[in-house]
Amino acid sequence: MDRTAIDAQDGFTVQRPQVKIAFLSLMLLTAACRVAVGQGATVSGVVRDAQGVAQLGALVQVIAADSAMAGTAFTDLHGRYFIPHLGPGEYQVRASAALFVPALRSNLQLRSGAQAVVNLTLNTLFESTTWLPAERRKADEPGDDWKWTLRSAANRPILRLADDGDVIVVSSSATESSKGAERARSEMTAGDGGFGSNGVHTVFAIDKVLDDGAALTLHMDMGAPIGPTSLGPSTEVATGYGMRLGMGGAARTVLSYQSHPEMMGPDGSSGLQSMQIASAQQMQLGDMVDVEAGGTVYVVRTSGYASGSRPFLKVNAHPTETWTVGYRMATSQELQSFAGLDTVKRELPVATIYDGKVQTEGGLHQEFSVGRKTGRGFVQIAYYRDSLSRVAVAGGGALSAADIAETGQDGGSGILADSTTGNFRFLGDGYKTQGLNLTLTEPLSPNMWIAVEYGTGAGLAEKDGVVIALPTLGASLAPRSAETATIALRGRVIRSGTAVRAAYRWQPTRLVTAVDPYAPFSDQAYLSCYLRQALRLGNLLPPGLDATIDVTNLLAQGYRPFMSDDGQMLFLAQAPRTIQAGLAFTF
Missing domain, CATH: 2.60.40.1120 (Carboxypeptidase-like, regulatory domain)
Known part of the structure; x- marks a missing residue:
């Protein structure tokens, strides 16, 4: 009796082809599940x-x-x-x-x-x-x-x-x-960028990481003034090198050159050239002490030559998991720490006649701080002493060549002027002061933080009963005790990808220099902001295209107006208002 007959006696019949079809279907279903899981x-x-x-x-x-x-x-x-x-x-x-x-x-x-x-x-x-x-x-x-x-x-x-x-x-x-990596950026900005930054600027920058982890960087900026002028373009070139060292250390060096033909001195000379070498090193001493040391060596030429060095030292100790104790010594407001070399672009130095010879801004800042971690944020209080020998003061307005020449008189404070904008800088008398600085920071999200700062100290203001005049600008100012407060927001908006930094720094409007000038937010005068937004329009725009806008002192606060001898309106201000915008392309 065959198999079919036996199955029939049991009340059901199964054909061999049907068994094969069912088995094949089961295998296909299993494979489909595996493919779905594998995806x-x-x-x-x-x-x-x-x-x-x-x-x-x-x-x-x-x-x-x-x-x-x-x-x-x-x-x-x-x-x-x-x-x-x-x-x-x-x-x-x-x-x-x-x-x-x-x-x-x-x-x-x-x-x-x-x-x-x-x-x-x-x-x-x-x-x-x-x-x-x-x-x-x-x-x-x-x-x-x-x-x-x-x-x-x-x-x-x-x-x-x-x-x-x-x-x-x-x-x-x-x-x-x-392994090595490379990134480049090209940018074009235009607007009133203020002292040494007016007109249209074309920027090219490149970062390259070598196979051994060292980093090379190059930054070039060509600026052309707006309007009819016979002056050549300004040029800024900087190159840097960074490398990691043993025991959690690192070192960086930046060499920069700046040439600004639009600058004018009181003796009728035109042009400013500057060469700077900035270097810094970071070290770890055991598990409790971090040390940063470095400085800048510079040479500046205007109507004469000025040279010097600006060292810094920063020591942080961590006695417990939540407390930090630090000491900081700085002689330059620009480079005060290892992180100050994150950007290779240097500030334009102020070199002009002071006490009968060409000099630059100078001072000594010493600070002792105590910090404590508070949840995800951080709070720090610092006591500092400043001994400022020469203080740079900013001004602007309808400045003429005759006005500039007038400041070159004996006993006057010579100014360095941007002939394309009328903005100028001069060196005022120094002073000594001391004060406190309290800073609180708190992350709002993984991509955004907020900071609040309060400080005491002194800044320069016009003397009581003194009429400000160009030949005696430096003698017209005296230090005044004051307070300052700052609120700052920085980070990136997650959904839109907008990079933002906004800050409002308040201090008495009578002052024409910053209170606590070596503080983290000392040059954020009143309402300032920077925005960077990626531009996306389907496939019409290339990836990596960003729009930028940079505004300083948007509300034009803190202006101290006065008249020149020829009746022109001039002013002094801690930071004159500037507005720049442009496009950047990263590739």
């Missing part, structure tokens, strides 16, 4: 500390946009982790371990089948004190996107995309880069 995105990477040591047993979590936990993993002996089966969407990757501040990578966009490599760096509290935004506003604020690729702060992110567009490599430490 899920994955996140993997390595977790290290600031010295590059792989961390065993660190907890890595992938968090969805709705705060749901999408996956977790622990790192192995080599610090590696792997989290599969993630759906398309936006995620955060968080790494945490005992005795470390958690590291976070936000706004990670995954699509189906993507393989994201997210390398995270865990920092101790000592290394995280760089959260305090104690940095002055640079002359080229667009340099916020053009800081050295090799950074001292270990949690600076680097993003690279593979050629196929699927593999995303994100590192929270520059030490993760194992």
